[in-house]
Every structure is written in structure tokens, then in C-alpha cells.
Amino acid sequence: MTTRTEKDSLGEYPVPADAWYGIQTARAVENFPISGRAPDRDFIIAHARVKIAAARVNARAGWLDERLAREIERAATAIADGQYHGEFVVDRFQAGAGTSHNMNTNEVIANLANVALGGERGVYHPLHPNDHVNMGQSTNDTIPTAIRLAALAKLTRLVSTTHDMARAFDALGAREQNTVKSGRTHLQDAVPTTLGREFSAYAWTLKRCARRIQDTAIDLGELGLGGSAVGTGLNTPPHYAKQVCTELALLTGEALRPAPDLCAQMQSMADVMQLSAAVRGLALELTRITNDLRLLASGPRTGLAEIRLPPVQPGSSIMPGKVNPVMLEMLNQVCYQVLGQDAAVAAMTQAGQLELNVMMPALGSALFDMMDWLTRAMTAVTERALAGIEADRDRCRAYAHASVGLATLLNRAIGYSAAARVAQESEASGQPIADLVAAHGLMDRQTFADLVARAASGDPS
Template sequence: MDKKFRIEKDSLGEFPVPADAWYGVQTARAVANFPISGRRPDRDFIVAHARIKRAAAAANEAAGWLESRLAESIRAAADAIIAGRHHDEFVVDRFQAGAGTSHNMNTNEVIANLANVALGGSRGVYKPVHPNDHVNMGQSTNDTIPTAIRLACLAKLPKLTQALERMAQEYGRIAAAEANTVKSGRTHLQDAVPTTVGREFAAHAYILRRCAQNLEAVRPRLAEIGLGGSAAGTGLNTAPGYVERAAAELAQLTGEPIRPSADLAAQMQSMGDLQHLSNGIRLAALELTRISNDMRLLASGPRTGLGEIELPPVQPGSSIMPGKVNPVMFEMLNQVCYQVLGQDAAVAYMTQAGQLELNVMMPALGSALFDAMDWLTNAVAAATEKNLKGLKVNRERCREYTHLSVGLATLLNTSIGYAAAAEVAKESEKSGRPVREIVAEKGLMTTAAFDRLVEQAAVDGNIERR
């Protein structure tokens, strides 16, 4: 055998492992078996799983099941992974053996080898620390993987909600600055009653904050874990007090209110809590898609579109049309949202795919959630920083459109009635003349009085009956 490899043995026989690898034979088999996506595990997931191994070692030591020097060596190895070291040793593709057995063994083997070398042993010689007997003590893939997915999602959740909140704050800032900037409202993409730029943007801020609150509300459900259920939720081969001790350790390690589930079996059978999170992500993506579409419409032009806002240019917009600048950040956000919706659909399919005591689709389900959270976080942050900050409102264009809108005839309803106001609207649409001129011509009110009425209606939403 080439010196670049060492030979290790498992229940299936011998298999070559890269000589300098901290992982072992079961990981090497998985690498050979699953050359699927080329994507390695999510970083937060790696850290979450290492924290579980650390917590388990502490709980097993406290129960007297794990020798203190072995427990300490496992904790030290896990701490190195938690600190960001050795992440390149987690090499199993995201599409792998059902439930995540391959990743679980990847973690067990890396920690065992690190611990053994620290204790004077050698890589690939699993003495005195064994991947299954010591690192995996009291555990199963079936309870560690769903717990790790939850912990990884909890780590990502603040980043996503903060990104949404920062975007909401930026919309709120613009809304405050443009509170009295009157513009034409549009319903069905047709002229409607006047509103303000401030009101439109304040609505965006409100919705984004509500999306962040919806996501934050999922946190308590994610903190309820099934660790200690072992293979089928029965707690087989776990030490007395292990469930509570391991959860308490994880709460301390993560700063999250981690607690054991009242039904450990349920947390490996059902992915409903993770689907609930995906629902919140989907809602945020749907709202962000709608808002992005609005931003692109409002920025359309510069001459032949709406042009009511100007987005900061971040790159040339065309390889053939000189000087063209496109709303690329919100185009990007749209694309990300569509991908996130696809990940949500995948999560839904995999949530219902559980059978009997276990949902074996967990590796891909977790990956879909991680992608959705990371992509949306990064896209929202980029659009906020590069486009919302620096956005300018074309107040003159807003004013011009306001007075061209046939929707202004609605303001006459309370003074001359709907039918007469409709005639004014028709005349404005047919002639192209502003409603204010027709109103003045008919002696209904002066143009100055009509302008005041428009502003009052747009800003306050109410007008006096005449």
C-alpha cells in the first residue's frame, strides 16, 4: 500500500485511509460511496455536532460511565473543532447515508484520533479512545443528527433575523425622511388614490419586522431536543441522568434554552419543528420577493419607466448598451428568494418522508435549511448595504405622476359624488389633462385648493366633506 495511505479495518473489512487524515475508515468509505454534490458539511452543523460530543462526554463522566482522562481528551478534541480547527477533516458529502450515520462517524473518528494522539497514541489505532465505545457513548446517529440540525439552525437564526431587522431599519429611515413626499398610489398597476413614499416604505419595514418576529418565535421549539433517545427514542445504552445532564451542558455551551423533549422518540420521528422554521423562512422569502419587485418597478427607467427612486449603481448593467445601470441587488435578492422557496419545498417533501421510528432524510433536510438561512441572510444584508443605503427618492417625478394620475378624481367623491367624479376621471384620461385643471375649469375648486386636498388625502388619509 502507498505510504500516503494507512489501512484501517471495520465490520466490512479493510479499507485505505489517507495517512495524514484525522478521520477514519467509515468516513473514507463514505467519501468513496457518495461523490454526489462536492459540498462538504455546513460549518455551523460541524460545530453543533462537536458540541453534542462534548456534552455527551461530560454527562457520561458525571454518571461514572466514562473515565475522566478519556472524557477530558474528548472534550479537548471537541473544543478544537468548536474553535474552528480541523473543519477540513469533515469530508462526507451532504447527500450521504440516511439519517447522517456517515457524518456522525466522521465526527466520532476525528475526535477519537485527536484524543488518542493527545494521549500519546497514533492515528487509526483507536486506543484508548474508541469512536463508537467512547466518543459515541450513549448516543446514536438518530438522536445526535436531529439535535445538531436544531443547534445549527439556532446558531444561524440571529443572523437572519438581524439582517431582516437591519433592512427594516433602513426602510424605516427612508420612510421617516419621506413621510410627506406625496406620490401616486397604484392598484392593479393602474392609477389610484395618492399616498406617500413614507407610507409605502414604512409598510415594508413593518412587514420585515413581522417576518423577523415570526422566525424568532420558532426558537423555543428548536431548543427542545431528543438527545438521549438513542436509536429509537427508548434511551437504550444511556446512563442514568444522561438526558438532563447533556441538555444542561448544551445550554451552557450554546447560550440557548436547550431542554429535553417530553417525548424523545418524537424528536427523531418528526421534523415538524424544522418545517415550522422553514415555513417562517418561506414567508420571509415571499415578502422579500414582493418588496424586491416593487423596488425594481419604482426604479425602472430612467426615462421610460417609473423612475420614482434611484438605486445606487454598483456595476455596469449591459455588455452592449453603454451607460446602462440595472437594479442588480434586488434582482439578486429575487433569485435567492426563488432558490429559498425551492429549499422549502424540499424540506416539506422530506418532512413527510419519515417512516416509523426515524426520518432518514435528515442530512439533506438539514442542508436545505442551512442553505436557505445562509443565502437569505447574505442576500438581504447585501441588498441593504449596497442599495437601500444610498437610495434617493425622485421627489419631482413623484409630484409629476401624482398630478397626472386619474385616481385623483376619487378625492371628489365626497363633494360631487361618485358618478360625477367618474366623469372627471374619464375626461382626464381621454384628454391627458390633469384632474386639477379640469376641476378648476369646472369651477369645483381652485388648483391651489385641489393641491392642498391631494396632500391632505395622501398624508392623513382623510379629507373634509364639502
């Protein structure tokens, strides 16, 4: 590999000759060969936008030469538009607070700008990564700001995906609103319900999860940018914090504003943790719903088999013709992984010390992973599982009319104790409740069937 030599406060160091990054990034690449994972795409974009906003405000204040500001903005805009992402090479597990990533961004922008101004890579003139690209900033305020901006971008996609899944369940609920089936509590026979009611309940739950995730956006929009190193605003122009948030709001389309206490917004990641907790809540509900669907689809002969999932691949290397609920199994695995990432976010949230939480690089990575994984997994399940669900209405009806739980419908007519004796007789003899009701002269078959239908539909009469 051909290299160029750059120099920093620690001395000289080789940098790949064709790299747009510089010496501090090269040192970090050697220091942190940990996960092999490059930075998150939304995070790269968010951090580049921070540099654009800062350059605009610094130029307006007269602190930054307008020509240099234009080149910083041009280079950072290219990054925000998706170019040069291969130049962001620092591992996700890196120096505390994210200094290595901040310098990775500063160096790429500086080199791009200097070449555009007629200079060369690695010779930081007329534009310097620290003096100009990083002007009025610190790792301590740019990294937590970029984490929040990236989280807001992912939040929008996750909420949209959650609503997509909810709409799929709503459609199933409407289609199967009259499909009577046995309810089950404690995995035992219970009173009748409908398949549509189960599906509609899943939709409502998901919409509530989406609302709770969306609600966290309010606090995430409060930024500590402009606090500089410890929240004092050292080395920033007058009114910098407010102006830089205004510029970022224009760049992102998000409702952004300076945090009332810039120091607090660098010490605390509690707002990020609240988003993580809301995503965890979604994962927990999805786990429950997914397990329900797997139970309802169990079979095809020896399980419940009340619904059929679309076959997407063979299910066994040894059992011919076997088809498994693979999409739902995948979603289960993702949900469990999300719970682990949320636990990591929680632990790192409390690990901040004094004026800074140095765990931010890994904290952000864990949050980004859980949101991306869940978004992709839910999309896949909605498209490849929910869209093709079929109900076995005959089986649902047969279970409903064979259920011992139908004895509950007799409570008002003969009382709880007498109804319990009918249930016990049904369980012991294997005779359906309807047959016993008719045999004992408690109610004719049609009247009882009508009672079952009304109970399933939620008619209290």
C-alpha cells in the first residue's frame, strides 16, 4: 500500500496515499480493530450536517473565512448526500466520547476542501481539520448531537414500519371479524371470541407502541450543540447554540432547539435511553404477538392450525414437505437481540461521569442497531408473512363449539356452580356443551348457538 506521511502532536504516522482521511483516523484504525463494523450511515450523515451548520454560523459571525466555509459546506454536503462513506473507517468501539469519529469527519472534509482549493491531501492548508472544520465545536457536543439526529431519522422509519404492520393486522381483523373461534386463557379453553378481534387487538397495540416511540422525539430535539467541551460554550460565537440549531433544523426537517442546559445535555443521555426503552416495549409486544401467531399456525395436523402462514422456504433438511414459520422465528430472534441492545444502552446511560458520558460511541451503536434491525425485520414479516395469512374458518368454528369454555354462557341461566358441573361433565365425557345443554333441557340447540355467536361478537345480551 502506498502511503503518505502526516504529522500530529504525537509525531509522524503513515496514511494510505489515496485516503481522504488523515493521521488521527489512521491511528484509530490501528488502535481499534475490534468489531470490524464501520460507523452507522445515518450517524455519518448527521455528523456531516453538524459540520455544515457550524460552518454557516461561524462564517456569519465573521469567525470563518467565507471561502473556507463554502468548501467545508460543499464537502460535508457531499457526505450527507451519501458520498465518501467508505472513508469513515473508525470502528464502532473506539476512543471514549467519539473523538476518533469526530476527527475522521474533520479530516475527510478538510482534505476534500483543500483539494478543491488547489491543495493536496494530507497538507492541511489553507483549511485545517481542527481550526476550521471543528471551529466552535467539541467531540463532546457534536457526537451526542449526531446520535440524536441519527436516532430521529431512524425513529421516523421505525414508526412508519410499525404503522404498516398495524394496518396489515387491521385488514386481517376486518376480514375475519365474523370468524368465531374459541378464546384461550392460560392456554386453556375460554369463552368464544373472533379471529378478527385478536388481529385487531394486535393492530391497536402496535399503534400504541408507535405513539410511545414518536413521543420521545420531543426530548431528542433538544440539543447540547454549542456547549463546546463542558457545556460552557467556550470558543463559540455569540448566540451560536441557537443559530446552529436553526441551521440543523433546516437541514434535517426536524423540530430542533438548544437544550435549556447545554451542560446537562452532554452529561445525560436519558432522552436517548427513553427512546431505547420505547423500542424495547415494541420488541416485547412483538415477541408476544409473534408467539401467538406461531401458536395459531401450529400444526398442520397436531397443532391449533387456526391460521395458515404463506410458505416461503422448505422447513427441514430431513422431514420432507415440512414448512416452518421462519419469518416469525426470525422476528423473535431480532426482538431478543433488541432486548440485549437496550440493556447495553441502559448500562451505558448510567456510566457517564461528571461533564461527559464517554460511552457514547457504543451507546449510539447499540441504539442504531436495535432500531434498524427491528425496522427491517418488521418490514419483512409484514410483506412475507402477514400479507399471506389465511384462516381455517372451519377449524376455528369446530374448536369454538367443542370448547368447554362455552359453559360460561350458562352462568346467567343456571348459575356458576351448575354451569361448572356441565363443564366437568363435558370434559369427562367428551360431549360438547351444546349437546349436554340440549340433553338436560337447559336450552335448545339453536338458542345456544345464537348465544355463542352473540358472545363471540361482544354482544352483552
